[in-house]
Each structure stands twice: as C-alpha cells, then as structure tokens.
Amino acid sequence: MKQCMDSENLHRRLAKIMGQLKAIDRMIDEDVPCEDVLSQISAAKSALNKAGQVILEGHINHCVKDALAKGDENEIENFTKAIERFANMQ
Numbered sequence: 001m002k003q004c005m006d007s008e009n010l011h012r013r014l015a016k017i018m019g020q021l022k023a024i025d026r027m028i029d030e031d032v033p034c035e036d037v038l039s040q041i042s043a044a045k046s047a048l049n050k051a052g053q054v055i056l057e058g059h060i061n062h063c064v065k066d067a068l069a070k071g072d073e074n075e076i077e078n079f080t081k082a083i084e085r086f087a088n089m090q
Contacts, residue, residue: 016047063078067079
C-alpha cells in the first residue's frame with residue numbers, strides 16, 4: 001500500500017493538538033473562565049478537522065487518482081466511506 005499521507009506534517013499537527021488538549025486540561029484545574037476553555041476546545045477541534053482535511057487531500061491525490069486511472073471500483077467505494085467519515089467529524 002502506498003503512503004498517501006504527509007506524515008511529517010500530520011505528526012506536527014497532532015503534537016500541537018495534544019499540547020492544546022493538555023492546556024485545556026490545565027485550564028480546568030486552574031478554574032479558568034468557561035468561555036476561555038470553550039474557545040480553546042473550539043481551536044483544538046478546528047486543528048483536528050484540518051488534520052482530517054490533510055489526510056483526505058492525500059487520499060484523493062494518491063489513492064483515488066490511482067483508482068480512477070485503473071478503474072478500481074473497490075477503492076472508489078472506499079473513498080465514499082472516507083468522505084462520510086470526514087463529514088461526520090464536522
């Protein structure tokens with residue numbers, strides 16, 4: 001199977017997201033105002049959505065493009081499932 005994800009980019013994004021989540025956890029312990037915690041949760045969610053977008057773009061540019069060239073109906077079906085999963089993240 002071909003690596004279609006930009007793993008370096010994704011690892012960097014995920015490390016940032018994990019840092020955001022740890023910061024949110026600390027904010028709760030430090031009794032930071034709710035609206036500030038919610039703002040940080042929103043930022044983490046946006047960052048996670050962007051990571052999903054990066055994965056989906058890689059999937060389209062590699063796996064789906066190759067499947068279309070080869071007429072691989074199974075991979076095209078898998079693409080539909082990937083789109084559904086990404087849409088459910090929103």
